[in-house]
Amino acid sequence: MRAIRQYEFGPPQRLRYERVDDPAPGPGQVRIAVAAAGVHFIDTAIRAGRRFGPPLPSLPMTPGREVAGLVESIGDGVDPAWLGVDVVAHLGMASGGYAELAVADVAALHRRSGLDPSAAVAMVGTGRTTMGLLGLAALRPDDVVLVTSAAGGIGTLLVQAARAVGATVIGVAGGAEKIRRVLLNGASIVADYTGSGWYGAVREQLYGRRVSVVFDGVGGSVATSALRLLGDGGRMLTFGWSSGASMEYDADEVAARGIKVVNALAAPMPPARELAAQALAEATAGRWVPAVQAFPLASAAEAHQALEERRTSGKVVLLPAH
Numbered sequence: 001m002r003a004i005r006q007y008e009f010g011p012p013q014r015l016r017y018e019r020v021d022d023p024a025p026g027p028g029q030v031r032i033a034v035a036a037a038g039v040h041f042i043d044t045a046i047r048a049g050r051r052f053g054p055p056l057p058s059l060p061m062t063p064g065r066e067v068a069g070l071v072e073s074i075g076d077g078v079d080p081a082w083l084g085v086d087v088v089a090h091l092g093m094a095s096g097g098y099a100e101l102a103v104a105d106v107a108a109l110h111r112r113s114g115l116d117p118s119a120a121v122a123m124v125g126t127g128r129t130t131m132g133l134l135g136l137a138a139l140r141p142d143d144v145v146l147v148t149s150a151a152g153g154i155g156t157l158l159v160q161a162a163r164a165v166g167a168t169v170i171g172v173a174g175g176a177e178k179i180r181r182v183l184l185n186g187a188s189i190v191a192d193y194t195g196s197g198w199y200g201a202v203r204e205q206l207y208g209r210r211v212s213v214v215f216d217g218v219g220g221s222v223a224t225s226a227l228r229l230l231g232d233g234g235r236m237l238t239f240g241w242s243s244g245a246s247m248e249y250d251a252d253e254v255a256a257r258g259i260k261v262v263n264a265l266a267a268p269m270p271p272a273r274e275l276a277a278q279a280l281a282e283a284t285a286g287r288w289v290p291a292v293q294a295f296p297l298a299s300a301a302e303a304h305q306a307l308e309e310r311r312t313s314g315k316v317v318l319l320p321a322h
Helices: 040-049 117-137 153-163 174-186 199-205 222-227 250-254 270-285 297-308
Strands: 001-008 013-021 029-039 065-072 085-091 099-107 108-112 143-149 168-171 191-192 213-214 232-239 260-263 292-296 316-319
Touching: 001 297, 013 117, 013 297, 029 085, 029 297, 040 297, 065 099, 065 117, 065 213, 085 099, 085 117, 108 174, 108 270, 117 143, 117 153, 117 213, 117 232, 117 316, 143 153, 153 168, 153 213, 168 174, 168 199, 168 250, 174 191, 191 199, 213 222, 222 232, 250 297, 292 297, 297 316
Parallel strands: 143 168, 143 213, 168 191, 213 232, 232 260, 292 316
Antiparallel strands: 001 013, 029 065, 029 099, 029 316, 065 085, 085 108
């Protein structure tokens, strides 16, 4: 099979497209003919050799932890009924997704029920995170919700979910094309955070109302400005820092205003598998429509570079040629 291999940490060019031996499923595992593999921002950090929590993996390796496709082989102890089933799986801290074939534990499998492979990959990772964020936020119809990186994979789903609740939604993204996508996705107010006046423009369009909930995956000055738009008693949920910088704020002032800042990456949530199943159900029912940007598997390095340079919209996926 063909797969992406990494032999040393460093820039995107460290990812090589090569022919390797087919993996064999072990006991309790299946082998999936991969139709789509997810690319996560964490993948880029691991590739570069940056610690984000767990120890860095041993090299060489094939990256990728989210795959969708057809079960074409099973290991010992696996029910033969899984053969030929369309599935999606999150491989956890294991790797091997950037490939034409990937091995997954049978316990990690979800049936796709007709859902497009790329959409399913988006749900099993990005979707489950979104579901967890929504559980923490407990949105209400009277909320005014601001989503930074609103054209991203999580941001796209957050805008849809907040609108479905009946909340007023502000979508903030970088660049005219991303803003157009956010507007089409249903945000009531949009703003381009690459412009210096976006904070004032949003405040003007609120006509005296204050933001009650912020979802932020950007960090840095964008997050700081979003925090300034929060009214007293508001809540801010952070889930990433695509800008490469953390948010700076006066903790005493925030506490005095009754604002709750939650690091969603460290907050207690339901089991990941449960969240993924809920997200898949939302997409299968058509209530969530993920945005996806696809690259050929052979172009994994280009996908990583585009993601790091914030030139992508929606969930980034790799498509093997087969």
